[in-house]
Amino acid sequence: METDQQQLDLDAIEAIANAATPGDWFAIELPPNEHHKHPAHWVKTEYDDGNCTSSQVMADCPWRQADAEFIAAVRPKVAKAMAAEIRRLRAELAKVTGQRDYWHNELMCADARITELGRRTRTTAVEAHVAADDSDDCPRFEDNPIAPDLCAGCGNAHRWHTSSAARRP
Structure with a gap:
């Protein structure tokens, strides 16, 4: 279980996602050329800002295609959806934890009451049997x-x- 200090700052994640370039992101591999002897891995996006459609390189991952694919997969839309789901799950956990605590308290009170009634019943019954x-x-x-x-x-x-x-x- 995460402590308060370990929990993700969902507001910060959403702010970053909201400020990022919108649209679908995808990873591309550029072949080696005269300037680079290794392939380059980029994350690109194409989006429509209302005036025109633009294409933009979002990240340059020079050594690993997997890094570019990961960045493209966790685009702003996905980050916002994950933050919303984490908030929903935290709220559900808080509700269930509250219910658990309530019923645990009820059981403890009932158990104490049953124990007390049993003690009183045994004492009264023994006294009645011995006297009568x-x-x-x-x-x-x-x-x-x-x-x-x-x-x-x-x-x-x-x-x-x-x-x-x-x-x-």
Whole structure:
């Protein structure tokens, strides 16, 4: 994840793209000649400024055709579209992160509430069973279909309710 200092300055990228020559850009290779023994690689554009159609060399990449092709591919129109998409994705990420944080907080509150209610229920149930239980059977054992050996009221084992050490005077 990028930090604030590492994030692209999208405003600066758009300003540069807006100031650049409009139109489609393309890479061309010029063959060697008497002045240059190696081929030259240029990026050119042809655009209509409203008055006439112009052709202009945008970049001279003397050693690599791949550099010229890259510059031509990332012309102003593409740079502006990429900046817009990055802004959209950042906004979507902020929204989803906010939703995640909200629901995480809700879950933490619910978990704390469930824990507290469970603690209160267990304490109340144990006190009720010990105070009211004169027999060796806890009437709540039949109420627990999932674990018949555990009391549905407090979750303790049958043995806990029937041992003399567990009973309070």
